[in-house]
Amino acid sequence: MEEKEWELKELNGADTQDEELPLDFLHDVELEFEAVLGTTKCTVGDLLRLAPGAIVELDRSTGEALDLYLNGRKFAKCEVLVMDEKFGVRITEILPPEEE
Template identity: 45%
Template sequence: MDTNAAAHQTRITRIDLPDHATPVPEPNSQRPSLELLHDVTVVLEVRLGVTETTVKTLMDLRLGATVELSQHVQQDVDVLLNGRVIARGEIVAVDDHFGVRITELAAT
């Protein structure tokens, strides 16, 4: 055994902490303000569709190739917040950019 390690033995002591249970809000109390979260950055993405394919098919892709997706042209697309579906909507053009017009919000 390393004499240096023996001289520096770790001592573990139990610490009793008070109970910090979250209080249950009164039924008529106001919700806390969410203003603190206004500047939090999140990832919002739109899932246009998916497809399942083989590696060979991927390797055979060339310029101009078309990949068919599961989504139909008139079907709403999923809007995801940090990977979770929060809404659905239709693809629209906003000037020279794509946009999504929300048609359905996910139940909370």
């Protein structure tokens, strides 16, 4: 494992406005994406009656944008694509960060 020395300097608000932060060390961090087709609610009885071939109706219409999650947080809207017999998504909107 290679060690790197970082030189830290004291910053004030004006210093951070025009400087780019070095983010190269983050390039190999893995993130998990999930595209959610839709959701629904059911009773335990309905769940117990499910069998192969059962159809579950979801809350989305055909052509409606899907929610794209990044590490469990909704971050974009997207549409489904089929690419070489695999599904993919095209991002149509990046959502503003949630205020916590």
